[in-house]
Amino acid sequence: MTDTFHKSGPRKVGQVKEVTSLSNPIIKDIKALTNKKDREETGTFMAEGLKLVIDALELGWEIRTLVYAKAAKGKPLVEQVATKTVAHGGLVLEVSEKVLSSITRRDNPQMVVGIFEQRWKRLDELRPEKGDTFVALDRVRDPGNLGTIIRTADAAGASATILVGECTDPFSLETVRATMGSVFAMPVVRCTAEEFLAWHKRSGAYVVATHLAGAIDYRKVEYATKPVVILMGNEQSGLPDNLAKDADRTVRIPQEGRADSLNLGVATAVMLFEARRDLLILDDRK
Numbered sequence: 001m002t003d004t005f006h007k008s009g010p011r012k013v014g015q016v017k018e019v020t021s022l023s024n025p026i027i028k029d030i031k032a033l034t035n036k037k038d039r040e041e042t043g044t045f046m047a048e049g050l051k052l053v054i055d056a057l058e059l060g061w062e063i064r065t066l067v068y069a070k071a072a073k074g075k076p077l078v079e080q081v082a083t084k085t086v087a088h089g090g091l092v093l094e095v096s097e098k099v100l101s102s103i104t105r106r107d108n109p110q111m112v113v114g115i116f117e118q119r120w121k122r123l124d125e126l127r128p129e130k131g132d133t134f135v136a137l138d139r140v141r142d143p144g145n146l147g148t149i150i151r152t153a154d155a156a157g158a159s160a161t162i163l164v165g166e167c168t169d170p171f172s173l174e175t176v177r178a179t180m181g182s183v184f185a186m187p188v189v190r191c192t193a194e195e196f197l198a199w200h201k202r203s204g205a206y207v208v209a210t211h212l213a214g215a216i217d218y219r220k221v222e223y224a225t226k227p228v229v230i231l232m233g234n235e236q237s238g239l240p241d242n243l244a245k246d247a248d249r250t251v252r253i254p255q256e257g258r259a260d261s262l263n264l265g266v267a268t269a270v271m272l273f274e275a276r277r278d279l280l281i282l283d284d285r286k
């Protein structure tokens with residue numbers, strides 16, 4: 001890894017470089033961010049697209065490197081983000097389309113890519129209050145599901161997404177793509193199942209677990225009187241007993257037809273919008 005990415009190492013301030021070679025060491029480092037190990041080591045991740053980069057900078061995310069295609073040079077918005085990157089001590093790379101394709105592994109890549117510092121929220125930083133809705137995911141495996149859920153949680157007005165146990169990485173390229181930018185708006189927490197159970201005890205949050213064998217119809221639960229955590233199970237095995245038994249309610253979404261279960265992302269969306277609808281009804285009554 002070059003010094004461009006190391007958190008503690010020196011950072012070359014405000015450089016603008018032209019790169020056309022795929023074997024350039026900085027490009028190799030950026031490409032290595034497709035590996036979880038390299039993302040963790042550097043504490044960084046990649047986001048594609050000018051709109052996403054602008055949104056991220058507006059929300060105060062720290063940019064380390066901006067990469068843009070030669071063809072985008074001189075476009076006012078690209079120049080603006082390049083200036084901001086330099087002002088924050090980041091590196092700006094002007095690259096050929098071939099280099100951009102190899103970074104993003106796409107034939108028709110976006111014109112702009114940003115390398116940002118990862119941000120995690122700690123579980124003890126979450127102070128649930130009435131009106132808050134959280135989504136907790138037990139061992140979510142599929143990056144597309146996680147990205148869709150982060151996007152949906154953002155759209156539903158949830159306060160944070162909690163990753164319980166060994167989950168797929170919210171900062172992988174595939175997950176970030178699926179969030180459509182919501183990764184920059186939705187706080188993400190990671191914890192073990194034991195930490196989640198302990199937090200449940202002390203936080204006062206009301207945990208509604210979803211389970212195919214849930215005793216209660218999900219529409220019969222009162223979501224609006226306490227801060228709520230919607231707890232979702234793993235794609236293959238569902239919720240383990242220790243998490244299901246600890247929940248304040250275990251609910252099912254009634255189904256018809258031959259399908260065994262709903263897709264995790266779809267079930268989470270149904271739950272989140274029902275919980276938020278309940279809050280809106282309560283607000284309307286005031």
Ligand code: SAM
Nearest residue numbers: 210211232233235236238239252253261262267
């Ligand atoms: N074979 C798994 C099982 O036995 O639970 C199916 C898991 S399902 C694909 C993934 C998660 O979505 C479940 O753990 C649950 O949280 C949620 N889910 C899917 N369909 C549901 C339904 N009809 N009612 C309640 N939760 C559901």
